[in-house]
Amino acid sequence: MRSLTIKNLKKKFKNVNAVDGINIEINEGKMIGIIGRSGAGKSTLLRMINRLTDPSEGSIEFDDTKVTSLKGRALRKWRSECAMIFQQFNLIERLDVLTNVLIGSLGRNYSILNLFGIFSKEEKISALRNLERFDLSEKALQRASTLSGGQQQRVAIARALMQNPKILLADEPISSLDPKNAKRVMDDMRKINREDGITVICNLHSLEVAKRYCDRLIGLADGKVVFDGSPDELTLEISKELYDLDND
Numbered sequence: 001m002r003s004l005t006i007k008n009l010k011k012k013f014k015n016v017n018a019v020d021g022i023n024i025e026i027n028e029g030k031m032i033g034i035i036g037r038s039g040a041g042k043s044t045l046l047r048m049i050n051r052l053t054d055p056s057e058g059s060i061e062f063d064d065t066k067v068t069s070l071k072g073r074a075l076r077k078w079r080s081e082c083a084m085i086f087q088q089f090n091l092i093e094r095l096d097v098l099t100n101v102l103i104g105s106l107g108r109n110y111s112i113l114n115l116f117g118i119f120s121k122e123e124k125i126s127a128l129r130n131l132e133r134f135d136l137s138e139k140a141l142q143r144a145s146t147l148s149g150g151q152q153q154r155v156a157i158a159r160a161l162m163q164n165p166k167i168l169l170a171d172e173p174i175s176s177l178d179p180k181n182a183k184r185v186m187d188d189m190r191k192i193n194r195e196d197g198i199t200v201i202c203n204l205h206s207l208e209v210a211k212r213y214c215d216r217l218i219g220l221a222d223g224k225v226v227f228d229g230s231p232d233e234l235t236l237e238i239s240k241e242l243y244d245l246d247n248d
């Protein structure tokens with residue numbers, strides 16, 4: 001089985017140790033929740049996994065690939081193999097939903113010129129299939145801006161799938177959604193995790209959601225792992241440490 005191995009990973013910003021010596025191994029096909037209060041280092045960890053940020057120290061490996069040493073073309077390939085979705089959806093609002101999904105197949109290196117009819121029939125069919133999986137095919141020709149936040153996030157998941165990702169990284173994907181839309185987004189992420197075997201690593205603000213959906217939770221505080229286990233191993237004591245529950 002392939003796995004993602006993170007060794008002694010550190011990221012220092014001036015005088016802040018955002019990530020401070022993380023060691024974890026994540027087996028392919030798992031759904032992982034990264035939890036912890038704001039500033040704990042969750043986003044920095046995800047950004048290092050897909051190399052949006054370079055670590056100050058340590059290494060990340062996936063199977064035989066030394067992710068932290070990749071350059072050029074191999075680096076671009078890795079970035080498209082670990083698709084990322086964000087709290088703010090990041091769709092191009094003035095383009096229609098189908099085009100937004102098709103853009104996923106271009107990776108990060110498209111120019112706006114590419115958008116004039118260069119998508120193949122196969123790509124279009126594949127994009128429509130992905131939309132259909134999330135009950136969004138009837139929205140295909142609508143502008144992205146006309147969709148609700150929850151629908152936009154699910155379009156972002158469909159777009160991520162166009163990259164044939166090995167890993168889906170999600171940075172607080174439901175933070176700006178109401179509970180009903182949040183549930184649909186989480187259900188869809190679980191669906192691709194269970195049906196396609198894609199590893200999902202998800203930063204979540206809600207402990208309740210993390211416990212309900214994830215196989216394993218990794219709790220961060222001040223850039224360090226303070227909990228690593230299954231949701232039922234998480235005690236009230238540790239939850240309080242992770243979220244300052246006493247002060248809420």
Ligand SMILES: Nc1ncnc2c1ncn2[C@@H]1O[C@H](COP(=O)(O)OP(=O)(O)O)[C@@H](O)[C@H]1O
Nearest residue numbers: 013016017018037038039040041042043044045
């Ligand atoms: N680009 C940056 N420059 C300086 N400090 C940063 C930067 N990104 C994050 N930090 C700091 O690193 C720490 C961890 O941030 P972050 O990873 O965003 O935490 P989280 O996602 O858990 O809220 C915080 O103290 C934050 O202020």
Ligand SMILES: [Mg+2]
Nearest residue numbers: 042043044203
């Ligand atoms: Mg964050």
